[in-house]
Each structure stands twice: as structure tokens, then as C-alpha cells.
Amino acid sequence: MKILVTGGAGYIGSHILVELYTAGHTAVVVDNLSNSSIEAIKRVEKIVGCKIPFHKLDVRNRAKLYQIFAAEKFDAVIHLAGLKAVGESVAKPLDYYANNIDSTLVLLDAMKHYKVYKLIFSSSATVYGTPEKLPLTEDCQTGVGITNPYGWTKFMIEQILIDVAKANPKMQFTLLRYFNPIGAHPSGTIGEDPNGIPNNLLPYVAQVAVGKLDHVNVFGDDYDTPDGTGVRDYIHVMDLANGHVVALQHMKPGIQIFDLGTGHGVSVLEIIDAFTQASGKKITYKIIERRDGDVAACYASAAKANKQLGWKTARTLEQACQDSWRWQSKNPNGYN
Ligand code: NAD
């Protein structure tokens, strides 16, 4: 299949490109590079051994997006383009609503115009807000306890896609709710390259291990979890990427929703320990107060994707930390 990948130069998109080409698909990337580097695409091209068509473009540029749809005849779209920094979304809500929602609306309009019916959307476990139960399943309530505009954009876009699919029975939409993607391609040539000081745990720990940051601040050790620190479902980004390729093979009219996670919860201290083992570096940490908006624990059941897609994660936490360390130690300044 020929796939349009919006946001394909980003962390998850670059890994999806590798999996798409490995499975025999081709892709065209549209990305405005607002949070990524063209170097990521060049490195993916080295891994897959061919050129990947790339357009530096904001998805909201309707006229140019139409031209690309007219020229390419896509079979499907994987829509990853969006802003994703939770704290920034609280400070700049309009930027987040405008970017994430408008880009989806323009994309859906182009798909309708050019009769492209298949879309995979990168949603997030954040739509579950405060988990109704653990492990989370796809039928759990969403929208209760979402604490930030970023999370609301994911919730709202899901609703938009549900409504559009209802109105047009030809549409085949798959919503993938990612848990916590970590790790990197095993080559160590592509990986997560956050701007400034990382907000997420894994890139922060990796930067402490490589000596760029002094210590990890652990946000609270008084949660109702086995060691008191926050528990999450960390999924290797290559497993997540593979989930998209598998989902492409199982598209059908209407809406399908899948959680992509491992099914296992891992604590902050367990992550620090696993990264210490993988890197062989001492990783100092300090317990500080809880971070606003955090929940104690959040992990997927992963049973639905396993049953209906035949997909499950294949890589361990240890591999994810080793791959992340390979990327971080080979590229201490990311793509710069
Ligand atoms: P990323 O920032 O690395 O990738 C997003 C890409 O989209 C970037 O390359 C950015 O330049 C591009 N982009 C943003 N707005 C655009 C626009 N209007 N037009 C064109 N390009 C635009 O983030 P990522 O971690 O790879 O995440 C990809 C998607 O998955 C995002 O939608 C994110 O919200 C979602 N997601 C990520 C996580 C995570 O933990 N990384 C978890 C759940 C969901």
C-alpha cells in the first residue's frame, strides 16, 4: 500500500516508516518539522535502503495538501502530526486546539475529496483520564479526569472521527491509543530527540545516564502502588510501530479502537533500575513532590489487539532500555 504519514519525521513516525517499508509498503511523509529534523528521514532512508518522498508542509495547508493527494493516490493515511507537550498545552491551549484539531479536519476533508477511506489515528491512553479500572480496556469510560488541553485534543479528535465514520459508511478508521512509547530502532540511528529538558521519564533518565542532566526527579513515592512511585505501561516504539502495520491489514468500515500497550505496569524506580543495568551508568535520583495531573497507575489489558489483530509486544523492557541507551550514547545531542 502507499501510505501518507503525517508527522512522519517525529519520534514514532520515523519508526513507523521503517516498519512500513520492511513490510513492503511505501510512504509519503508530510511534516512541518516543528518538533523534528529532516535528518530523521535521511537516517530512515539509510535503514530501509531507498528514498522516501518528503514534503515540509503544515497539514493545515489545504491547497498544498490537495496537490499531494491529487498526485499520489494514497491507499491509506497514518495521522501522527500534532503537538504533544502536556505542560506546554496548558500554557498555550489555543495553539494545541488549532494545530491538532484543524490539521485533522483539513486532512479528513482532503481524504473525502480524493476518496481515501482508510485512516489510522495516533490517540493516547490520556483519553482515559483517571482510569476507571485497571488494566484499562477499550470500553472503559473516556474524558473523565483529563487534566490538560493536549489530552482533550485527543479526546475531541476521537469524537470527530467517530462522527465522520458514522456519516460515511465507506470510512475505515482505526484509533490506536498508545500507552508510553520508549526505546529506539536497534541500529541506534533513530530515536527520541526531545526539545530542551525532557518532560517524559525515559528521555530524562537517558540524559542523566549520558551525563547531560544531574539526577532524575521522581515525582512522588506515596502513591498506592507496590513501591509508591507511578506505574505506567512502557511499550517499545518498534512494537508500537509494528502495531500500525498489523492494523493496516485489518481495516474495515466503521471505527475500530485498540489500546497498544504491553499489559504490564512498571514503576519509576523499576525504570531507573532497568536503565542502570542497560547503560552500566550510575543514575542518581531524588524523590520530590507529585506532579500535577499524574495518576498513580495506568496500564493496558492489550487483550483486544491480541485477539482481533493477532498483535502483541515482542520486545522486553530491558531491550527498550538497551536500544534507548544505544541511541542516546551514539547521539548525545540527538539529530543535531
Ligand atoms: P513528535 O513530536 O516526535 O512527532 C509529531 C510530528 O508532527 C513532528 O515531527 C512535528 O514536526 C509534526 N507536526 C506537528 N504539527 C504538525 C502540523 N500541523 N503539520 C505537519 N506536521 C506537524 O511526537 P511523537 O512522540 O512521534 O508522537 C506522534 C503522535 O503520537 C502525536 O500525535 C502524539 O500526540 C501521539 N502520541 C504520542 C505519545 C508519546 O508518548 N510519544 C503517546 C500517545 C500519543
Ligand code: UD1
Ligand atoms: C505523559 C502525559 C500524557 C502523554 C504521555 C506521552 C502527563 C500528566 N501525561 O504521560 O498525556 O500522552 O506523557 O507523551 O504529563 N516521572 C518522574 N520524573 C520525571 C518524569 C516522569 O518521576 O522526570 C514519572 C511520572 O510521574 C509518571 C512516569 O514517570 O509516573 C511516566 O511519566 P511520563 O513519561 O511523563 O508519562 P505519563 O505521565 O504517563
